[in-house]
């Protein structure tokens with residue numbers, strides 16, 4: 001059926017029509033190094049034990065709306081301060097949306113440095129808020145003068161700071177984030193999606209700043225398929241944000257599997273350790289290649305700049321050789337000629353390096 005364009009333009013909001021849908025490329029039979037996934041599966045004994053656990057799940061019943069057991073596991077595994085509350089989302093993406101829904105009003109602003117995680121802008125638009133992106137400086141650090149001016153001018157309801165930042169991989173200076181916490185009129189959400197790959201965190205600072213919330217996810221630590229994120233902060237804020245949550249947003253399979261996986265969190269922690277070691281090796285190998293600028297990373301991916309104007313060509317050449325990474329070169333600005341590779345298994349990283357050497 002063909003829907004007449006005028007009907008669509010009459011009813012679908014213009015800001016939605018202007019969006020392009022979040023695009024996820026089909027990996028085909030490529031080695032998948034594009035999405036910051038943990039490349040490792042579980043040992044056989046763990047899979048068997050997990051399947052046993054799933055036998056007990058009652059699919060005919062609604063899940064525990066508060067997911068209490070899962071929350072307690074997360075609290076212990078992530079060292080959540082005892083006086084802080086936890087709110088769960090269907091991925092941290094849903095929590096970003098819940099935060100935005102709780103503060104949304106026409107004319108209100110979501111602010112984030114750029115480049116950063118694309119969902120901050122997308123969700124601001126979805127909930128009818130204005131979005132202000134403040135360019136990072138040449139070192140991918142916060143431009144504090146520009147941030148100060150933008151905060152003063154726009155009085156943002158929420159500032160999102162990814163720590164480490166995606167897609168650049170670096171940590172912003174903690175002093176800069178603290179300065180923003182002190183001047184921001186509204187909420188400051190420190191998004192720690194890559195916490196398994198860095199020693200830095202703002203969790204311990206929650207009790208020092210009454211406008212700070214910390215966002216975590218189990219996706220990058222090896223459970224991306226579960227869709228489970230958590231927001232950590234003072235009960236006063238989280239009690240309000242919780243009202244935007246649809247009931248039963250964390251399904252029974254996610255609750256049971258998440259709880260099970262966190263009972264064996266040492267397996268995931270060991271995988272994260274391997275990824276951190278392999279990140280150093282991959283970084284060193286990339287630095288050996290002629291003509292590349294390689295950026296240090298506290299995450300499970302590495303951003304690198306290829307010779308001017310060759311981003312698309314090299315991305316395509318890698319794909320031709322069955323290696324899928326992320327092409328950011330089209331974004332321009334500080335990301336001009338940049339590609340991003342997720343740290344995979346050693347043999348996947350080798351295949352990527354071989355393909356890149358051949359293509360260069």
Ligand SMILES: *Cc1c(COP(=O)(O)O)cnc(C)c1O
Nearest residue numbers: 091092093117162166193217219
């Ligand atoms: C991947 C990513 C997320 C999304 O995590 P989900 O829990 O899978 O929704 C959030 N923030 C940043 C910065 C990310 O890179």
